[in-house]
Amino acid sequence: MNKNLAHIFIPIFGILVSSILMLPSFAADLPAEAGLSLDDLIAKIQSNQSKIHDMYAETTTTITSNMVMPGQESRGTQKIIQKSKMWTKGQDKSKIEMLSPTRQITIINGDQMATINPETGQKVVQDLKKLRDKSGGLAGGQSGQMTLDKISEFFYLSVRKLDPSTTEGVNTYVVTGVPKKENKFMGKMEFYVDSERWAPVKILMYDPKNRPMSQTEIEYSSVEDKSATASEGSVIFVPLKNKSVVSSPMGKMEIEVEYTTVKVNGGISDKEFVVE
Secondary structure, eight states, rough: OOOHHHHHHHHHHHHHHHHHHHHHEEEEEEOOOOOHHHHHHHHHHHGGGGGEEEEEEEEEEEEEOOOOOOOOOOOOEEEEEEEEEEEEETTEEEEEEESSSSSEEEEEEEEEEEEETTTOOOOEEHHHHHHHHHHHHTOOSSSSSOOOOHHTTTTEEEHHHHHHTTTTTEEEEEEEEESSSSSSOOOOOOEEETTTTTEEEEEOOOOOOOOOEEEEEEEEEEEEETTTTTTTTOEEEEEEEEOOOOOOOOEEEEEEEEEEEEEESSOOOOOOOOOO
């Protein structure tokens, strides 16, 4: 994949990854209700967040693209397969170690992000707060996790329940976010939330001209909630697979991420997230 094209793609893919990283924080033991307010919906999504202390997973990301930079000759469809490991802890710590085709480690701890080349030892540390201020919030939340409450700092949010008589409308709420400040990257965002699991099952993003820019669909697996306060039969939904399609005048890109070896509340040490 063309390196210049990758630089254009990274901001879009970063948004998608940030959105997906928040998924382990959702658990299900709450009944669905009609006519929820935005605050009620966010509260239900995050009500059991404290039960998820940490998560580890191994990921395989397949990127297929026919995008081409203006003025350059098309090389047809290109495919990249990336192997990675990821760790998350609370809302302010995450780590992704890319194993192939190149090696790289990215650590987010609070407002700091470190990018490390493990082969050379080179490290670049960035201030996420400054990046968020420049991008209008598109650099992610405090920890890089784009949870709805953090999105609300930069987007006007509204919620509606889909018509239950339609296939997509069964048990589905849609949260729409419109940027508070105009930016050149994107227009509105839409999160489709399944009220049986209280988790997003689809994320749509639009460009500033309200044209569809990307669509992400998310699949889950469930693990038993073994916390002391859990009710009988309570489960936690963790990511199993997500597929994103990014469209632009330069072409189309498909990103599919599969999660394996998922471990919840394994007691990950803070040492995994040292930035300095």
